[in-house]
Amino acid sequence: MTKTILETRNLSVEAQGVRILDGINIEFMENQVAAILGPNASGKSTLAKSIIGLSEYEVTAGDIIFEGESILDKAIDERARLGIGYAFQKPPLISGVRFQDFICRVCPSYVNKDVGTTLMSERCMLCTQELYNDFDRLGIRNLALRDLNDGFSGGEIKRSEIFQVLSMRPKIMILDEPDSGLDYDSLKMVGRELRAIKDRGNTTLVIISHHRYILEFLQVDTVYILNKGQLVYTGDMSDIPVLEEKGYDKFLTKVAQ
Ligand SMILES: Nc1ncnc2c1ncn2[C@@H]1O[C@H](COP(=O)(O)OP(=O)(O)OP(=O)(O)O)[C@@H](O)[C@H]1O
């Protein structure tokens, strides 16, 4: 039987005193793929950032449950260690931190080591070949020694962001528009990588997107649509062509199941 890995119960969220999410009940199932769609400014990224625990988003009502327990009192790093990964829609540039070192830092084999171990230490050197193979699969080996996102092109930033989250080996991976700004070849590369993760069967994928291409790659199980901070529709992939052809109108009037 399929189990719930993460759910929000009646979740309301504010930022700078303004309500953004309003009573969201949403459920992500273990090892399944969910898509979150919705017009611009409907609250998709806010939902993701509230789930990971970014402090600028205040939960004013409701709860976020991960593997059966509330995570509201857990800090952002604790939530990450529990296995909740998020690839930002607009990742920050971090000068002074090499991409490769960052990856080593978030990799579970590093995180689980004693505090004080230096980067690229013996253990990390053992990983290097594997790491470089991983870089190759997303076509970003050439970025490994550069500062994180510093001077990266739009598509390189997206692929590097996805790679960072993959390296954390999370149980649930929330990807915020992983397809935006990617050319067709990069889209295929990312699609194949995500598809491989789905096929391995031990990760839940939540894809926030405006386009069907990446969703078709993954064969999404459940499609959720947000509008004005509310969950207004729950359906499946068969809705996507209609959505593409007719826009959101038809869906925004329907009540979430
Ligand atoms: N930190 C913040 N402070 C104030 N307002 C915010 C903050 N974060 C988000 N908002 C507002 O909340 C609304 C929802 O934003 P959000 O980024 O969640 O939308 P979205 O559905 O991801 O849109 P898009 O498809 O354009 O990425 C917007 O009106 C946005 O301006």
Ligand SMILES: [Mg+2]
């Ligand atoms: Mg967004």
